[in-house]
Amino acid sequence: MAKTLAGHAAADVLQNWDVQHIFGMPGDSINNFVDVLRGKKDDIEFIQIRHEEVAALAASSYAKLTGKIGVCMTIGGPGAIHLLNGLYDAKADGAPVLVLAGQVATTELGRDSFQEVHLARMFDDVSVYSETVASAEAFPDMLNQAIRTAYARNGVAVLVIPDDIPRDKINNATSFTSSLTSFARHIPQKEDLITGLNFIENAKRPVILAGTGTKAAKQELEAFADTIGAPIIFTLPAKGVLPDRHPLNLGQLGQIGTKPAYEAMEETDLMIMIGTSFPYRDYLPDDADAIQVDVDPAQIGKRYPVSAGIVGDTALVLEEWNKHLQRRDDRSFLEECQKNMQNWWTHIGKDTEETSTPLKAPQVIPHIERIADDDAVLSVDVGNVTVWMARYFNITNQDFIISSWLATMGCGLPGAIASSLAYPDRQAIAVCGDGGFAMNMQDFVTAVKYKLPIIVVVLNNSRIGMIKYEQEAAGHLEYATELQEIDFAQFAKSCGGEGYHVKTYEDLGPAFDMAKASNKPVIIDVEIDLEPPLPGKITWEQAQGYTKHMMKKFYKDHSVEMPPLKKALKRLF
Known part of the structure; x- marks a missing residue:
């Protein structure tokens, strides 16, 4: 029987499952399989990211958006550890994701080798399938099983691949499994x-x-x-x-x-x-x-x-x-x-119609809405920006993706990257706070490298704004929520993209128009004021907590920051 490299057989399995993109970073314990993918680059595109967390978050977003399995790849040890946050996002939101994790060679396993971590054990809590490939012959069969399990249980499947496995030769066929699958519809009683x-x-x-x-x-x-x-x-x-x-x-x-x-x-x-x-x-x-x-x-x-x-x-x-x-x-x-x-729309419409400076977040959202295509993908980060987009952006037929259950900051940019790759003919917009964007901002250069014309809107108040509000609502003084200012527009330009820094209401429209017309990745860095995102309905407990905060602030520095009083009263009663 004809022989083939185990890595080639595994790559064929990926193709059979219609895997078109892999997010990851090459490295010593996965390089043998990366070399296989180099020969398959016309069929499976390897997207080189700058941090493995982005690979996992992008794979999770890809799965949420398309319903197809998202795939990420990493070396063992530190690279695999970096994946965990994005994988927990996939677990929490029920997204099928495959992890191809490198590992030290089989002859080195269990010998406390360089960068050796017990990966199958580490991934056990986050996954629905977590196994280490023990032989080259088992590699393609186990890969089939991992993908099938991820789909069947809507979760994370991890296959740990010792680095020597992909280069070993095996019979040119999978022995026990296939990529055929079937899905049931649950009939109610x-x-x-x-x-x-x-x-x-x-x-x-x-x-x-x-x-x-x-x-x-x-x-x-x-x-x-x-x-x-x-x-x-x-x-x-x-x-x-x-x-x-x-x-x-x-x-x-x-x-x-x-x-x-x-x-x-x-x-x-x-x-x-x-x-x-x-x-x-x-x-x-x-x-x-x-x-x-x-x-x-x-x-x-x-x-x-x-x-x-x-x-x-x-x-x-x-x-x-x-x-x-x-x-x-x-x-x-x-x-x-x-x-x-209808009364609610009239009430919050007043927020979006203001033309004053300093800018407030609700003034920005209509401009996002204005330039967003009807079939655009909106990748929304976590924080105050979640409230602003949930409340003020009027969705028509756009897709809206977010880290909903884990609610991890830093998901906006990876989601836009994944969206642009999954649907290159559709517009991809990330909407982030400055805190969330800064967590994974290094991968804006990934969008530049792969010529992904994403638009990133950063609502920048130089704060971890949601945490500030939570501290105040609990009756505490604000602490450790200020962020050092970053000029994200200049950062975009330094990466090879386009950047626009918006400070006044008059600058909003032109900046969004230029971003819409661009064929490059763009960051619109919008300075906004610190107005808290008041709940749609303010509870007495929240009002009492905020009152306690104001008293503490008064006794500390003899000043009080009041929320918009008319708005607060309308939502309290």
């Missing part, structure tokens, strides 16, 4: 559907809380909500399932959410959770019936005492309910929610 229908038909004020599980059921969700006269509140990672200005959409819930969403949850007599396990119990009803729909039975009743649970594919569940429901005549609750939402 009839009795569970009937139980849910009974609750729905008897409810007077139903509210839908929709998560990422509804992304593949947009039409079914819209029809269901319209039929039963229920407003829809979307979790943050589900932003964009329906356009933000859709008449059924009340926006998000919680710290980043809208006041109408908060009030609808206060008034509902039936909460219908679809494709979400919303973690913030304080923002859910105190005492209301609840139905939960999820493909994972472990999520049913996990965070709220539900009255009925339906395990099944979201689209199938909604299809069945839509067949048996009559359009509700009494739309009074929905209409009241819609009226509240």
Whole structure:
């Protein structure tokens, strides 16, 4: 039988699974496999990043956006350790990611060799599959199994590859596995559907809380909500399932959410959770019936005492309910929610219409909205910028990706890089705070190197702004949140991209116009004021905590920074 290098056989496996990009950094313990990929560069593009965390975050974003497996590669030891933050993001958000991690040669394993770390053990908590290749013959079969497991369990699969394995010769075929796979649709139980229908038909004020599980059921969700006269509140990672200005959409819930969403949850007599396990119990009803729909039975009743649970594919569940429901005549609750939402748009619209300087974040968001293509990908970082984008950016048909469950800062730029590679014909925009962008800013040069025309908007207040606000809301004095200023526009130019530094309202429009017209990676560095991102609904506890903070600040330095009073009062009552 013909022989081939184990590395070549493994590369064929990657091609069979339609892997087109690998994010990583070459190095001594993975170089034999990197050399194989050099020969496959026309089919599998190796994207050289400047830090392995970016490789993992980009792979995670790639998977969230496309549904296809994201792949990252690293040497053993320090390179593998650097991956962990991005991998935990993939684990938390259920994104299929493959890690190809180098390791010392098999003859050196267990001998305390240079850079030797027990990688399979280290990756055990973050992964759904973590194995070390013990022989060249097993390499392609184990790679098949790793990819299949990542897809099947929506998680991270790690294959640790001793450096001698890829160059050993094996029979020119995988022995025990193939790249063929099949995916099941979970069919709901009839009795569970009937139980849910009974609750729905008897409810007077139903509210839908929709998560990422509804992304593949947009039409079914819209029809269901319209039929039963229920407003829809979307979790943050589900932003964009329906356009933000859709008449059924009340926006998000919680710290980043809208006041109408908060009030609808206060008034509902039936909460219908679809494709979400919303973690913030304080923002859910105190005492209301609840139905939960999820493909994972472990999520049913996990965070709220539900009255009925339906395990099944979201689209199938909604299809069945839509067949048996009559359009509700009494739309009074929905209409009241819609009226509240119109008032909310009017209320926050005043923030975006200001033309003053110093700039505030809400003044910037309409310019992002203006230049964003209808099918653009928005990669949003974590911090105050999350609140600004969730609240003020009106999504139409754009994709919105974020680190939602781990909420790691530094995800915005890697997400834009991944987006531009996955969909080169679509616009990719990263929206970051200065703190989050600085965590991985070195990889802006990666976008320059690969000629990725991404736009990075940095909302720069020289603070870790969200932490400052959290300290104040808890009644503490601000501490260790100031950041040394960086001119990100000059940094962009030094990398070979374009950079625009915006200080005044008059500079906003031209800077965004030039960024839109550019075919290079661009950073728009916008200086903004320190206005806190007030919650859509301010609780008494938050108000009391902030009052405590103001008293401490007064006694310390005889000064007080007041939040916008009219806005705060409107959201308190």
